[in-house]
Amino acid sequence: MGGLPILAQPKLARTQRESPPMMNRRTLLTATAAVAATPALPAFARRTAPSGFVRREGTQFTLDGKPYRYVGTNLWYAAWIGHEGRLARELDALAADGVTNLRIAASAEHSPLKNSVRPAFHDQADEYNEALLTGLDHAMAEIGKRGMKAVLYLTNFWEWSGGMATYLLWTNGGRYIDAGDPAHPWPAFPEFVSEFYSSGEAVARYHAHIRKIVGRVNTVTGKPYAEDPAVMGWQLANEPRPGGTDATVDRTLPAFHAWIGETARLIKSLAPHHLVSTGGEGLKGSMERLGLVLSSQADDAIDYHTAHVWPGNWGWLDRTDMPATHARAVALSSEYVAQHVELAKQAGKPLVVEEFGYPRNGDVYDLDASTSMRDDLYGAIHAAVLASVREGGPLAGSNFWAWNGEGRAQHPDFRFRSGDTAFVGDPPHEPQGWYGVFDQDVSTRRIIRAQAEALAAL
Template sequence: MGLGGFALGGATSVIAAEQSKPGSAQNFITVDGQRFIREGKPYYFVGANLWYAAYAACPDPKIGNPGRLEKELDTLASLGVNNVRILASSELSPLKNSLNPAIQNPDGSLNEVLLQGLDHSLNLLAQRKMVAVLYLTNFWEWSGGMGTYEAWTNGGKFVEMNDPAHPWPAFPDYVSQFYLNKKALALYEAYVRSLVGRINTVTGKAYVDDPTIMAWQLCNEPRPGGTKAVIDQRMPAYIEWINRSARLIKTLDPHHLVCVGHEGPIGCTDNLAETFNVGYAQLAQASADIDYTTAHIWPQNWSWSNVKDLAGTFPNVETRTKAYIRDSVGIANRLGKPLVIEEFGFPRDAGSFDAGTPTTWRDRFYDLIGAALLESHARKGEIAGLNFWAWGGQARALHDDKRMRPGETAYLGDPPHEPQGWYSVFDNDTSTLAKIKTLSYQVSKL
């Protein structure tokens, strides 16, 4: 069944953060039309992706990196960054290049010490008046994710990412079986209930009462499949999963925002027809329980650029990035919801992975994204925030092959399935840091 079989919901609901405790609602970030509101004022932000926060802050020295997160948050705060996007679930996986240890184990037990790392992260953010978006699983294998839920419940069968015996798009076709797997869905929902209902062991505050959490995100980059036939077949279950999961969270926690974690039109269905991409990206975010829309932009991953000729291919990057943002803006406007460009990344000059090497074209790409937010605000538009991918900070790759080994704690912005340093912003990338700081200042004045 294709998109024609579904009705697109149009208007967003404005979530009134009615709290159980008198006067406690004022610090929660809410939505008013296509704006975020924080402490009674419009909230625009320049943020970072910091997937490893719970790992770095973990009190177990075999997993955590004592003092690391404090330093990274202080540096980000000095740049004007006040919003971070954090991995809040990982699943111990048979898939290669997955995080180990993980928050969830196959027997259903939870790694309490890693959850305490998440508790510490939220406390450190609160001390700096920063907020977090917490994503509750992952479509990709690097943190276990939906493919791991599937393997846990189907007798151990799985498809590896980039396996020559199962070339792309076999992996997304495999993972999207999750939406039809009642046992896997039940495990996901059990974890959502557990985390949303958690009491922070550091602060003693219930997560549902903590305004340090800006939003719950259903998943990092969920897709309905890889091939059009699979997408058509699984779209009903995919939409049902989004709607049911968002409603579950709103039932458990009416205080916080909820979003999907969607890439937007192009990345989610690769090279399928543009009208199909835009239509289904709108459908996926149409639920009244989804408070805002998101977009991710990856020019190199999507073959818009050639790392060996960044100068020659950057005009194509610029054209396609602007078109992608226009499509994402159109979706947000038709739904009447804010838009956050919550992932965007670009390689260093000549494809280097080393901290401090030139970032001429990355900086120009960041300028494109920043300009889109400023232009949107000037016309009273819908783009409310940005999160660059990703903050590497003081960490450095430990090996010449730029690959993370199991058990290492030098967490970079690049997850373990990718070269360490590919998209990381390091603390000595002076030109990029200057761009972020300038944009943060401009946005703070909006």
């Protein structure tokens, strides 16, 4: 999840508001030509993973010789609750619903950016918060104990966990732009963050964090992270984008592609048995360019494609009139997923819809509000996964955004405040309860369980 909620954001740029471009033979050929024009990198040598590790074989995931398909969620805050009894309760609840895959944060940079989470993993002096590191250790131990898999992302394009903007301000004398600042309206923030890819010093600091985390030995299990089969894979970042405007993207693409290749290969050198993906949104993070979706994931060290679906943030759903625009929003979401299935087929790699979210009816945050419209979107995403699996296609799993579980908003205005510890799936920059699924959301959990059962039956 990233960017600013529409309620706090100026009118979105044209490319963020439009329906996705239609996929056809001509656009696929154009996209393929764009990838062919990307400078080739040497093939990445693969090693056969030991038992228990998820592998990529063509457009499929496998686990110990069998297809690996899953229902997953986003639990970004797992490390933050790692020392609490709540962690085990949340994992047990998810396991009971058939959730077997968790996408979690393995980074947070201490930052002056508004709404960036506290505590953070590390600060400008590279002093690390041992409680968070061991919280991550406990989380991975508990995930492994339940036979679940985790995907860990290693920084963030957006401000809510510090991220790339913080690496920049650490290395450029303290200059930064705060997301949502009226003095720097959209797309000033993504334009600023795109400077990260060409900053050798900022990228070096980020790579040092990767070595710290991927090279860590779990203090609970005694097992190196790189040898832990509970780790399905690592992601370069949450929602990395090459910029906020076409002109900037054209300028930053060489550095963006280089950053992807170099970072993916660094991770593979440290953890050769784990998968690597970019963590990108797909078309919406690629200026709607089909070729850019393919080229940004073309390196052989990138194992699979990812797509994120946010109809309420992209203008497909009018949140002031949800009943009138709901059917269109779900239809466009299904079309968007179908386009990414075709792109993954073209690339010959698996695909995961690893973020998708929808408001409660009426776009309110109160737990008493119905989730019937959200349930429709979940059903559509799950149907797309099932259809792809049945035909041997590349779409193998989904991670809904996000699991709130027993967490609850701590304030009447539903806003996160520094010092709050009752974390939910809605990050600090968003209303607490906007998109997350609570433990009491019976109908949504029923849909999640049904999907898990359907995948298991296949």
